[in-house]
Amino acid sequence: MLEHTLVHLSPELPAAELCRVSGSQGLVVFIRPDGGPATVPRSQAVLLRLQARGFSTLDLDLLNSADGEGGERASDVELLTRRLDQALGAVPASVKHEPLGLFASDSGAAAMLRAAASHPRSIRALVSRSGRVDQASDVLGDLRIPTLLVVAAGDPELVEANRQAFGRLRCEKRIDVVPRATHHFLEAGTLDVVAQLASDWLTQHLATGT
Template sequence: MLEHTLIPLRHPLPPAELCRVGGAEGLVACVHADGNTGTSRRLQPVLQRLQARGFATLDLELLAPDESDNAQPPLDAQALARRLDQALDLLPASVKDLPLGLFASDHAAAAMLYCAACRPHGLRALVSRSGRVDLASEVLGDVRSPTLLVVAAGDPEIVDLNRRAFSRLRCEKRIDVVPRATHHFLEAGTLDVVAQLALDWFATHLAPPG
């Protein structure tokens, strides 16, 4: 049984959509920072696969619609991380104690890493999709959460930035390059690959043994 609820966040952020799952084994927050509702729609295959596996999900936008210029966020990664941290503090009691993982893309992935560095024991797993993880370079060595970097083979600049960041991570880590995919994983089947990689990572690190 799925129960969808809107969680009010501090101004100027839009509400986050929480999906509770009966007997949830963990909570995965899908974080983006582009002020675009289309991102949430594109991520539905990821959210639905997580929910089917028994994870509660939180769809969380870190920018208000009028803050995005469709190029890059007006806030730096640390400012976005503060918003992420505040949003996580507002989780309702029904999910607050669940093992928590984060899934983030682009600039939100850098915010995720800053947040993880400040919560070394609070985040059980991280997944970055086409993330600008290089923007969190100063804290990469402080991240302790198991981290998966997923990048598109057809996005060589991001692949290179992620490989460099990967070498600086000191936590459990993995990097996967998805063939035939470009930055937004719009090619047929490629987002399904991302969803399965993320699901496997979270199932390993959030779900209880067995």
């Protein structure tokens, strides 16, 4: 059974949609730095897969309507990190004690890595999709949280940036380069691959308690 509610985590953030799954194996915070609608297909495909695998999800946009869609604020890692820290500190009590994983893309992934470095004991797994992990290069060596990097083969500059970041990580780690995919994974079947990789990684590290 799924229970959907809107939760307000910070005055700076739009309401986030919390989906509680009966018998949940953990909570996955799905981080978006775009200021756009939560119903974009590439967001929903991953959220639905995670829910089907038994995870509660929190769909969190780090930009509000005043920030606009995209633009400079979507690349302001300091701003995104501060807002993510606020949100993580205000996770609803109903799911606060569930094993916690984070999923993020673009500059949101950099904010995720920076926030995770400050919460090493409360977060069990990280997933970056097309993440600008190079924007968090100074914390990579400090991370001790299992981290999965997923990047599109058709985005060679980002592949190289992710490979360099991968080399600096000292935690349990994995990198997957998805064939036939470009940055937003709009090609047929490629987003399904992302969803499968992410759900497998999160299951391994949240559901098993490792």
